[in-house]
Amino acid sequence: MLTxxxxxxxxxxFLEGVVQVVPPATVTAVVNTGDDFVLHGLVISPDLDIVTCTLADLIDREQGWGIAGDTDECMQWLGRLGGPTWFKLGDRDLALHIRRTALLSEGESLTAIADQFCQALGVAVKLLPMSDDPAPTHILTPVGEMHFEEYFVRRRAQDRVTGVRLHAAGRALPSPDALAACAEAEAILIAPSNPVVSVGPIVSLPGMREAIRSARVPVVAVSPIVGGAAIKGPAAPLMQAMGMEVSALGVARAYADLIDGIVIDQVDADLAPAIAALGLQVAVTDTIMRGPAEKAHLAAVTLALADQVRQARHGPAPDANPGAG
Amino acid sequence: MLTxxxxxxxxxxFLEGVVQVVPPATVTAVVNTGDDFVLHGLVISPDLDIVTCTLADLIDREQGWGIAGDTDECMQWLGRLGGPTWFKLGDRDLALHIRRTALLSEGESLTAIADQFCQALGVAVKLLPMSDDPAPTHILTPVGEMHFEEYFVRRRAQDRVTGVRLHAAGRALPSPDALAACAEAEAILIAPSNPVVSVGPIVSLPGMREAIRSARVPVVAVSPIVGGAAIKGPAAPLMQAMGMEVSALGVARAYADLIDGIVIDQVDADLAPAIAALGLQVAVTDTIMRGPAEKAHLAAVTLALADQVRQARHGPAPDANPGAG
Known part of the structure; x- marks a missing residue:
């Protein structure tokens, strides 16, 4: 089991690559819900929807989000009726938000709803929202504090970032399923996602970091920073605001107390010694996922690094050694 | 001012005809909200939407409801995600329900929302929901009590009707604006709508009947029953269940204590004497609204009957006669 x-x-x-090299049903993804927000009275879960629709092969691959071939009739009319139009919602896409909101109001958990959507859309990977509680990520800027999507989409990431506030609604707890998925995994991978606003919200949930470390299994990340820049999204300004170096080394440092190894891009090979000096194992490869082959390759390299971590551990793990203590 | x-x-x-013969801005419609219900977590107001979109010339004229040229992408995906699909909601149409629900949850009244929609869509007639309270109409059948739309749309009016329960959510109050529109009107017309489940919910709101009668202005109805059958919709079984005769005479009897006159179709001319015997004035004409000309004609005949009622009143109204009493 892989988390x-x-x-x-x-x-x-990355998950599209993972499911090419291990059976999808053995894979669990714990997905960031810090981007979730309410618009038009609808609960929108951007990361869950992107992951679900990508694995269902329904995603608009050019955009990376939204459903392929979707139309925007409803959105146009929402605008005509005076509703906000800065966050594009396609007609098919809207069905996810409408159904999610209806089920939440009927008392279903986000976890149960994510599972229903996976079953309905034929996704075999288990997708777990990190939390069933609202855990919005806020961005602090000179013009005020705002939800991540407002910073990123509505204001096009134009504001200087002076800080990030995770779980801004108050204390959010990890979902029991997400905690269990970390505690029971045979390996934990950190996808090439934004360390500040994608992975940050997950690992800073109370008990999550401990669940990951106490699992005593290889924890391996893939750097989302290649050649000093993010492949996609606002990682650079957000990392800078958090005092991180925008580089694979910066990512490695941010994760240093959590991971055993990291996969970095070949263009960053010169950073490998400095990362190794942090006590981490490093794999260097082509991390740009242009198509299915590159995705599978990156997944294979990442899993191989996890195996390498496992083999490098000298002596059995304490709980596998009944004679100890 | 006409209500x-x-x-x-x-x-x-009918309103499309009325606005051809009097300025739209002098017309107020008090609209039934007994059909309103919640589906997919969205507040749907069928009659308000039909009237709004018809007057905005956006209606699907073949169906009589829905928006012309609308698509159903969202609905198909809602079905795919396990949502109910028995009530068709087009993509454009959904914008009305989404926006209405969002504004209600922000604390706006249905009255304010109807006004916003009219302004956004260019409707000059003032459209007032009969009430800002939930006032669902329930139909009693041998298989149980159900919302009107469930009886009519989901179950295709297949069940024997044993009763009708208006305002099934408990006591609903008329909106102050709707009451005022009746109290201050120079004439009140009852559109050719279902007397049981369209007009019934309006006039049975507490104080509404009194507001209409105490306005002391002509009150004239148009019979929705022509040749013993409804032009559209389930009026026949519902009138029968209420012990009414399914005829223009039955309509006249149902409204007898509320109206001064009624417009009936020429095919029902033989019923005129019996209706007159109820103490009502009668106009006989072609009431089938095939196109704009027939609509304008029906509106003109109805307004002429209201004038006739006004002129036929002998002696001044009591409050115009300071010497009386």
Whole structure:
């Protein structure tokens, strides 16, 4: 059993590689819900929807989000009726938000709803929202504090970032299923997602970091930073605001107390010694996921690094050694 | 100022005639909300939407409801996700329900929302929901009590009707605006709508009947029953269940204590003497609204009957006679 900590587009593509090299039913993704927000009275879960629709092969691959071939009739009319139009919602796409909102109001958990959607759309990977509680990520800027989507989509990431506030609704708890998926995994992978606003919200949930470390299984990340820039999304300004270096080394440092190894891109090979000096194992490969072959390759390299971590551990793990203590 | 008590399709078409013969801005329609219900977590107001979209010339004229040229992408996906699909909601159409639900949850009244929609869609007639409270109409059948739309749409009016329960959510109050529209009107027209489930919910709101009668202005109805059958919709079984004769005479009897006159179709001319014997004035004409000309004609005949009622009143109204009493 493999658990992957996941954000949106990068994680979705990485998971497409993972399911080429291990059986999908053995894979669980714990997905960031820090981007979730309410618009038009509808609960929108951007990362869950991106991962679900990508694995269902329904995603608009050019955008990385939204459903392929979708139309925007409803959105146009919402605008005509005075509703906000800064966050595009396709007609098919809207069905996810409408159904999710209806089921939440009937008392279903986000976890149960994610599972229903996976079953309905034929996704064999288990997709777990990190939390069933609202856990919005807020971005602090000179013009005020705002939800991540407002910063990123509505204001097009134009504001200087002075800080990030995770779980801004108050204390959010990890879902029991998400905690269990970390505690019971044979390996934990951190997808090439934004370390600040995608992976950050997951691993800073109370008890989550401990669940990951106490699992005593290889924890391996894939750097989302290649050649000093993010493949997609606002990782650079957000990492900078958090005082991180925008590089694979910066990512490695951010994760240093959580991971055993990291996969970095070949263009960053010169950073490998500095990362190794942090006590991490490093794999260097082509991490740009252009198509299915590159995705499968990256997944295979990442899993191989996890195996390498496992083999490098000297002596059995304490709980496998009944004679100890 | 003219106030029209309105249901759905018949009322919408009648109002299209009215606005051809008097300035739209002098017309107010008090619209039935007994058909309103929640589906997919969205508040749906069938009659309000039909009247709004008809007067905005956006209606699907073949169906009488829905928006012309609408698509059903969202609905198909809602079905795919396990949602109910028995009530068709087009993609454009959904924008009305989504926006209405969002505004209600922000604390706006249905009255304010109806006004916003009219302004956004260019409707000059003032459309007033009969009530800002939930006032669902339930149909009693041998298989149980159900919402009107469940009886009519989901179960295709297949069940024997044993009764009708208006305002099934408990006591609903008329909106202050709707009461005022009746109290201050110079004439009140009852559109050719279902007397049981369209007009019934309006006039049985507490104080509404009194507001209409105490206005002391002509009150004139148009019979929705022509040749012993409803032009559209389930009026026949519902009238029968209420012990009414399914005829223009039955309609006249149902409204007898509320109206001064009634417009009936030429095919029902033989009923005129019996209706006159109820103390009502009668106009006989072609009431089938095939196109704009027939709609305008029906509106003109109805307004002429209201004038006739006004002129036929002998002596001044009591409050215009300071010497009386």
């Amino acid at each position: 992957v900590l996941a954000g949106g587009v990068g994680a979705a593509r | 029209v008590l309105a249901g759905g399709v018949g009322a919408a078409r």
